[in-house]
Amino acid sequence: MNFVQVLVLGLLLGGVYSLMASGLTLLFGVMRVVNLAHAAFIIVAAYIAFYLFTLADVDPVLTIVVTMPVMFMLGVVMYLTLFPRLESSERYVEMTVLLTFGLALIVEGLLTFFFTGIFRSTRPEYATQSFFLWDIFIPKGQLVALGISLVLLIGLWAFLMFTKTGTAIRATMQNRTAAQLVGVNVRRISALSFGVGMALAGASGSLLSYLFPFFPSRHWQWVAILLSLIVLGGLGSLKGAVVGAVSLAVAAAFVTDIFGPTWSPVTFFLALFLVLMVRPQGLYGKVVRI
Amino acid sequence: MPETQVESIQYSDENLLGGTGRSGQTSRRWFLAVLVIIVLALPLARPWIGAYNYVLQVGMIVLMWVTMASSWNILGGFAGYISLGHNVFFGIGGYASGLALAYWGISPFLSAAVSGLIALLIGLLIGLITLRTRGPAFIISTIALLLLTHNMVDNWELSGGASGLSLPLPPLPIEWLKVPFYYGMALCAFGAVWLAHRVSHSKFGLGLRALSQDETKAEVAGINTRLYKVSAYALSAFFIGVAGSLFGYSLSYLRPTTFFEIGLAAQMVLMCIIGGRATVAGPVIGAILITAVNEFSVVQFGATALNIVITGGILVITLLFFPMGIIGSLRESGRLPAILDWD
Numbered sequence: 020m021n022f023v024q025v026l027v028l029g030l031l032l033g034g035v036y037s038l039m040a041s042g043l044t045l046l047f048g049v050m051r052v053v054n055l056a057h058a059a060f061i062i063v064a065a066y067i068a069f070y071l072f073t074l075a076d077v078d079p080v081l082t083i084v085v086t087m088p089v090m091f092m093l094g095v096v097m098y099l100t101l102f103p104r105l106e107s108s109e110r111y112v113e114m115t116v117l118l119t120f121g122l123a124l125i126v127e128g129l130l131t132f133f134f135t136g137i138f139r140s141t142r143p144e145y146a147t148q149s150f151f152l153w154d155i156f157i158p159k160g161q162l163v164a165l166g167i168s169l170v171l172l173i174g175l176w177a178f179l180m181f182t183k184t185g186t187a188i189r190a191t192m193q194n195r196t197a198a199q200l201v202g203v204n205v206r207r208i209s210a211l212s213f214g215v216g217m218a219l220a221g222a223s224g225s226l227l228s229y230l231f232p233f234f235p236s237r238h239w240q241w242v243a244i245l246l247s248l249i250v251l252g253g254l255g256s257l258k259g260a261v262v263g264a265v266s267l268a269v270a271a272a273f274v275t276d277i278f279g280p281t282w283s284p285v286t287f288f289l290a291l292f293l294v295l296m297v298r299p300q301g302l303y304g305k306v307v308r309i
Numbered sequence: 310m311p312e313t314q315v316e317s318i319q320y321s322d323e324n325l326l327g328g329t330g331r332s333g334q335t336s337r338r339w340f341l342a343v344l345v346i347i348v349l350a351l352p353l354a355r356p357w358i359g360a361y362n363y364v365l366q367v368g369m370i371v372l373m374w375v376t377m378a379s380s381w382n383i384l385g386g387f388a389g390y391i392s393l394g395h396n397v398f399f400g401i402g403g404y405a406s407g408l409a410l411a412y413w414g415i416s417p418f419l420s421a422a423v424s425g426l427i428a429l430l431i432g433l434l435i436g437l438i439t440l441r442t443r444g445p446a447f448i449i450s451t452i453a454l455l456l457l458t459h460n461m462v463d464n465w466e467l468s469g470g471a472s473g474l475s476l477p478l479p480p481l482p483i484e485w486l487k488v489p490f491y492y493g494m495a496l497c498a499f500g501a502v503w504l505a506h507r508v509s510h511s512k513f514g515l516g517l518r519a520l521s522q523d524e525t526k527a528e529v530a531g532i533n534t535r536l537y538k539v540s541a542y543a544l545s546a547f548f549i550g551v552a553g554s555l556f557g558y559s560l561s562y563l564r565p566t567t568f569f570e571i572g573l574a575a576q577m578v579l580m581c582i583i584g585g586r587a588t589v590a591g592p593v594i595g596a597i598l599i600t601a602v603n604e605f606s607v608v609q610f611g612a613t614a615l616n617i618v619i620t621g622g623i624l625v626i627t628l629l630f631f632p633m634g635i636i637g638s639l640r641e642s643g644r645l646p647a648i649l650d651w652d
Contacts, residue, residue: 047445101629116448117391117578121620121624122625124621127621128618129618239452284460288454288460289457292438292439292457299442
């Protein structure tokens with residue numbers, strides 16, 4: 020395939036990857052929580068989209084209206100019931116990683132039990148359509164996904180930059196204690212950010228449902244891919260997540276083109292190792308001493 | 310958490326000086342001797358056991374998990390570095406011995422120790438790379454390592470890729486087939502528990518505990534933290550590799566999903582945490598308990614899906630309500646029976 024074509028396909032996916040990773044990096048930024056269950060909840064949202072599509076014939080993109088609020092509520096409730104208990108722990112980071120690991124297992128098991136391990140995907144019309152721009156092949160479904168991702172990411176950016184709550188979230192990201200001192204209710208902000216992160220997972224799930232076939236245990240591969248994106252960008256940095264997502268999506272597209280699709284996930288994992296070896300804090304990350 | 314860790318260090322110091330008292334120590338010795346004899350004598354009780362092969366199989370699985378959880382504990386418990394991909398070494402052991410059998414006809418019973426050494430060396434190499442990071446970044450690297458290895462083995466022609474490679478079973482009559490595997494795994498489990506005990510009682514173990522609490526302070530105190538944690542990583546890989554080589558042979562079939570499922574790592578972590586991290590007896594108790602739960606849930610529900618839910622559920626409950634595990638919680642409340650105080 021020619022160079023420009025592969026580049027375009029990579030860039031198209033990069034947008035969706037950015038959306039998927041944004042929630043994960045937001046949670047880390049605000050709470051220092053690596054949410055290993057993030058992709059599991061993306062898959063949950065994908066199943067919601069799948070059943071809305073198959074049973075009620077709702078367009079997968081429109082299911083965002085359902086998946087985002089549902090996952091937001093789930094996120095807030097989950098945060099408030101599980102996390103405050105661990106806050107006093109000296110090994111907070113480690114405990115929360117293990118906690119979300121446990122959550123991911125529970126979600127995976129329940130999904131397998133109820134929906135079996137069969138490959139699923141929604142099939143809206145545009146998912147299989149495509150057109151040519153000059154001589155470049157452009158799949159319509161991925162273009163739609165890119166558009167939605169851009170809208171949501173710009174929305175997230177505007178929310179963080181121009182609202183009072185967004186400012187409070189950014190303050191908490193920079194310095195939790197200082198934020199508390201100037202009157203930010205850190206626990207409320209954490210609960211809210213958890214909800215927002217999960218809502219982003221919800222939107223990602225709706226898009227994933229028609230972009231990639233999924234089954235419950237697929238979430239491990241996804242979470243590792245998403246983690247490699249945000250490690251490259253720097254844990255907790257939104258800009259980093261987008262840059263990491265776009266560059267690795269393009270890299271994976273080239274690897275797929277040259278070596279075949281089975282090696283595409285390897286790109287992400289190898290990149291992760293290289294980043295950890297060369298620059299553990301990532302592109303935009305601060306050196307965090309834990 | 311840190312206070313209790315300090316306490317456990319003091320505990321082990323007391324023990325070195327004859328801490329829990331003569332009678333406690335003698336009763337513990339008797340208990341351990343009886344335990345070892347029971348484990349070793351189980352296969353001899355053939356005439357009295359109805360489902361002989363089933364009992365030996367379950368026994369072997371328990372011993373395998375004792376090995377894995379005790380080994381994981383060296384890194385995840387003592388050093389405080391959580392690995393969610395330690396079954397990579399299980400797979401390395403399984404594949405190293407399996408390939409040696411398939412291509413050169415070398416019995417895994419002979420090559421198991423070598424496979425363990427290979428796992429140890431690879432662990433050393435990977436540890437040198439990934440232990441440059443701490444906390445969440447390290448945990449992420451372990452998951453990536455697991456998935457990377459899984460993906461590579463899936464595409465490796467020499468080992469049959471994702472569809473796997475079948476191995477010949479040892480030339481034994483079917484009713485005796487389980488016995489060598491059982492004894493092999495028993496040796497492996499004794500070795501792993503012995504190693505954990507040695508680590509727990511050494512200056513090395515004390516250094517690991519120190520760096521698990523505050524790495525910078527430990528370094529200032531003169532501990533070569535990098536050497537310590539890389540050694541812990543490599544040591545924790547050895548017996549897992551040996552166990553993998555025996556387990557792979559006992560299945561007579563090597564498949565990537567047998568070794569590289571993240572669920573295996575979840576079991577190791579869960580057993581260690583529910584039993585009590587950074588204790589010697591904890592992983593053993595955790596392994597017995599969780600294997601029993603797994604057996605029960607498979608018999609009761611028949612589906613592995615619910616088993617995953619139960620694994621995750623127990624992990625979450627343990628973390629929220631008694632993060633120090635059974636041994637740790639009992640010790641804190643001063644109700645730990647002397648026979649279970651192996652530190």
